[in-house]
Amino acid sequence: MATVKCSIPKGTRDFLPVEMARRNYIFDTIRSVFKTFAFEPIETPSLENLSTLMGKYGEEGDKLLFKVLNSGDFMDGVDFTQDYHKVAPQICERGLRYDLTVPFARFVVQHRDQVVFPFRRYQLQPVWRADRPQKGRYREFYQCDADMIGSTSLLNELELVQMIDMVFGRLGINVCVKINNRKVLAGIAEMIGAPERLVDITVAIDKLDKIGLDNVRAELRERGLDEKQIAALDPVFALEGDAGLKLGTLDKMFENVEVGRKGVEELKTLFGYIEAAALKCDVELDLTLARGLNYYTGAIFEVKAKDVQIGSICGGGRYDNLTGIFGMPDVSGVGISFGADRIYDVLTELNAFPEGLEQAARVMFINFGAAEQAACVAIAARLRASGIGTLIYPDAAKMKKQMEFANRKGIPYVAFVGESEMKDGTVTLKNMQDGSQETMTVDSLIEKLK
RNA sequence: GUGGGCGUAGUUCAGCUGGUUAGAGCGCCAGAUUGUGGAUCUGGAGGUCGUGGGUUCGAGCCCCACCUCCCACCCCA
Numbered sequence: 015m016a017t018v019k020c021s022i023p024k025g026t027r028d029f030l031p032v033e034m035a036r037r038n039y040i041f042d043t044i045r046s047v048f049k050t051f052a053f054e055p056i057e058t059p060s061l062e063n064l065s066t067l068m069g070k071y072g073e074e075g076d077k078l079l080f081k082v083l084n085s086g087d088f089m090d091g092v093d094f095t096q097d098y099h100k101v102a103p104q105i106c107e108r109g110l111r112y113d114l115t116v117p118f119a120r121f122v123v124q125h126r127d128q129v130v131f132p133f134r135r136y137q138l139q140p141v142w143r144a145d146r147p148q149k150g151r152y153r154e155f156y157q158c159d160a161d162m163i164g165s166t167s168l169l170n171e172l173e174l175v176q177m178i179d180m181v182f183g184r185l186g187i188n189v190c191v192k193i194n195n196r197k198v199l200a201g202i203a204e205m206i207g208a209p210e211r212l213v214d215i216t217v218a219i220d221k222l223d224k225i226g227l228d229n230v231r232a233e234l235r236e237r238g239l240d241e242k243q244i245a246a247l248d249p250v251f252a253l254e255g256d257a258g259l260k261l262g263t264l265d266k267m268f269e270n271v272e273v274g275r276k277g278v279e280e281l282k283t284l285f286g287y288i289e290a291a292a293l294k295c296d297v298e299l300d301l302t303l304a305r306g307l308n309y310y311t312g313a314i315f316e317v318k319a320k321d322v323q324i325g326s327i328c329g330g331g332r333y334d335n336l337t338g339i340f341g342m343p344d345v346s347g348v349g350i351s352f353g354a355d356r357i358y359d360v361l362t363e364l365n366a367f368p369e370g371l372e373q374a375a376r377v378m379f380i381n382f383g384a385a386e387q388a389a390c391v392a393i394a395a396r397l398r399a400s401g402i403g404t405l406i407y408p409d410a411a412k413m414k415k416q417m418e419f420a421n422r423k424g425i426p427y428v429a430f431v432g433e434s435e436m437k438d439g440t441v442t443l444k445n446m447q448d449g450s451q452e453t454m455t456v457d458s459l460i461e462k463l464k
Numbered sequence: 465g466u467g468g469g470c471g472u473a474g475u476u477c478a479g480c481u482g483g484u485u486a487g488a489g490c491g492c493c494a495g496a497u498u499g500u501g502g503a504u505c506u507g508g509a510g511g512u513c514g515u516g517g518g519u520u521c522g523a524g525c526c527c528c529a530c531c532u533c534c535c536a537c538c539c540c541a
Contacts, residue, residue, distance in 0.1 A: 021532085024532085024533080058495085072539090074538075074539055074540090075539085075540095077465080078539080078540090143539095143540080143541090145539075145540075146465085146536085146538095147533090148534075148535060148537095149534085149535070149536090150540095150541080151540075151541080152541090156541085157541060158541095172466095217539095309474090320516090324541095325539095325540060326540075326541065327541070328541075329540080329541065332509055332525065350497085351541065352541080353540090353541030354541080355541070356541055357541090369534070380499080380500080382499080412498080413498085413499060413500055413501090414497080414500080414501070415499055415501095416500090416501085417501035417502090419501090420501070421501040421502060422501090422502095428500080428501085430499070430500080432499060433499095434499095442499090443533085444500070444501090446501070446502090449501090450503095451500085454469070
């Protein structure tokens with residue numbers, strides 16, 4: 015048989031035990047914070063009906079959806095001379111989920127009779143995007159989402175920010191939380207007389223700190239705004255000072271713009287809460303923050319690591335009518351998503367993982383041969399019953415080889431049960447760190463390793 | 465989708481203006497050391513130089529195509 019090339023698809027990864035220990039550290043930290051804030055876990059399938067996913071993430075998002083070919087004779091009765099966009103939905107009824115928020119909205123609508131509102135759920139699962147991989151960007155990656163649905167209270171927004179603060183505080187990552195509000199962006203668009211160009215305006219404004227004011231103006235021009243409209247944006251670019259000051263100025267600018275005033279009011283309330291909450295991390299109002307996912311309608315969040323150059327490591331926002339698409343209108347939700355893989359990259363670059371995360375076994379028994387092995391099996395059973403991670407080296411290999419194995423695996427203790435120990439019913443325990451060893455009964459062994 | 469870079473042993477890389485049998489460190493296996501690991505020393509295995517074509521007396525090196533991975537843009541976790 016011909017050998018097959020060993021490889022995995024572009025943008026996917028295998029995880030070694032060391033990496034898994036570190037990933038689980040991240041997941042455990044996030045999960046424990048979610049639980050602390052009274053969120054409950056759910057899971058949804060990797061595959062969703064494509065009709066559930068399409069059109070929720072904007073034009074770009076649709077392109078990045080992994081589509082799954084129908085099973086059976088999927089070509090039957092399909093006119094393949096048509097345009098790709100027409101053919102694709104006919105031969106692909108399902109796709110891999112792109113995020114956890116849209117499937118969650120579907121979940122809520124589908125199980126509305128079993129869900130108690132306001133509902134708080136968390137979900138730690140992989141998502142897939144047919145993006146071109148690069149630093150901090152993968153085709154398969156984990157999102158850790160927490161959403162509350164069925165309440166418009168801004169207390170929810172505050173709690174999300176508090177969770178962000180707690181997670182990154184525990185992980186030891188310095189972050190800056192950027193907050194904006196889609197209603198403010200809509201207000202700006204309305205104010206300059208181009209409410210239908212909201213997306214174009216926000217995408218251009220979003221690039222302000224990256225490409226500079228002149229290039230933003232050029233991009234707005236390219237996107238079809240006239241000079242008068244572009245000039246009308248000047249007071250927005252000229253905003254200065256802290257959140258309170260900016261919001262005060264904006265409020266006046268929005269004298270005749272109701273959405274804008276509503277957005278400013280929400281932000282004022284939220285920033286008031288945040289001030290009272292005395293968080294450890296930085297929180298700032300960033301009017302250039304737009305976020306592409308087009309289902310957001312209120313607050314939007316993005317978290318950047320301050321000491322590592324990488325895309326955002328957490329993001330989210332409020333969506334007023336995501337469930338409406340599935341036939342359940344007027345249910346507002348708000349949530350955030352932690353990017354576990356990017357957080358992993360940040361911790362790696364900062365060298366900030368705690369020591370000793372992986373521990374295959376606490377003690378390993380040296381294998382001297384058949385008779386001794388039987389004695390070890392009995393002792394190991396007792397250790398395991400006491401919850402002590404125990405390993406018996408499977409072969410009566412050379413001592414050097416067995417010791418080397420224990421050493422490389424970082425097993426802290428090695429136990430010897432040879433002829434003399436068997437006779438006395440004892441075990442000789444060696445501390446692999448300092449090399450010391452002592453002979454003891456099984457009872458005191460359990461006591462020591464517990 | 466657009467642009468840039470890389471590809472040589474398990475791995476990290478070296479390999480001169482094209483010239484005999486392609487090297488090193490780490491890792492791996494064995495031994496020095498038959499109930500004691502990390503250090504040291506000795507020996508050994510391991511490569512169709514990403515794939516295919518071309519130029520040449522001769523290609524790891526030059527040219528073309530393809531593939532892969534990495535990086536940037538777009539967008540995003």
